[in-house]
Amino acid sequence: MTGADGGPARPTRVNPPQLSPPRGFSHAVVAEGGRLVFLAGQTALDAEGRLLPADLPTQFERALANLLTALAATGGTPADLARVTVYTTDVAAYRACAGELGRVWRRLAGRDYPAMAVVGVVRLWDEEALVELDGVAVLP
Template sequence: MHRTLQPDGWSRPRGYANGISARGRQIHVAGQIGWNAQQQMVSDDFVAQARQALRNIVEVLACDGATPEHLVRLTWYVTDRERYIASGAALGEAYREILGRVYPAMSAVQVCALMEPDALVEIEATAIVPDEPL
C-alpha cells in the first residue's frame, strides 16, 4: 500500500509520518471545513469542526472507493495556533474516531482567516489507492 519514510537517526514524529512513498491512483481532496452536506457549520467549537472536516474527507474518498488507510498527506489550516495546541487530546480522539490509526505526512499552518468566515479549520487531503494487480 505505502511505505513510511523515516531517516535514520531522526526521532519518531508523534501522530504523523515524515514522508510516505506510494504508487497508484491519486485522489486530491480540496480543503474541507466543519460544515455538513447542506453547507451549514456544525458548531463554533474547533474540535467539532475538525471532526466534521475529517468526516467530509472520508466521504469524498469513498466516492472513488478509497478509505482513510489510503491517505498519504493532510494539510491543516488553522486560524488559531493556540486553540489547535490546547485541543490536542480531544483533537487526537476525534482524529482516531474518524480516521483510525492512520498517520500520513502532515503539515499544520496558522492562517489569518479562511474563506468561510465561521470556519476555524480547513483540511486538505491526498490519498493514493494502490494499482490493481494485472
C-alpha cells in the same frame, strides 16, 4: 501493484530514527503504482452547506469526516491518505486541543498516519470556520 502480502499496495509510512518520534503524523509516505486522489479543502459544512457553529474539536471532527466522505466516494479509505494539510485560524488553540484532536483522528481514520502539516492562517473561506483539511490519497 500488489503489496508484500499479495494484497493491494498501500502507501508506506517512513519514520527515520534520526528524526524526532512522530506523534499523529508520518515523516514521509511512499506511494507507488496507484491512482492519485486530490481532496479539496473541507471545513465543518453540513450537507446543505451550512457551517457547524462549534468549537475547534467539533469543527475538526466534521471537517475530517467530510474529507473521509470525499475519499470514500473515490473508493479510498483512510489508510490510502498520503498527505493531509490542516489549516487553522488559531494554532495555539489547535495545540491546546491536540490530544482531543488525536483521539478524533484515531476514531475516524485509524493509526495509518499520513505526512501532515498544520498551517496557521488569518482566516478561511468560510469566515466562521476554525479549521480546514485537504489531502492527497493514493489508491491501489
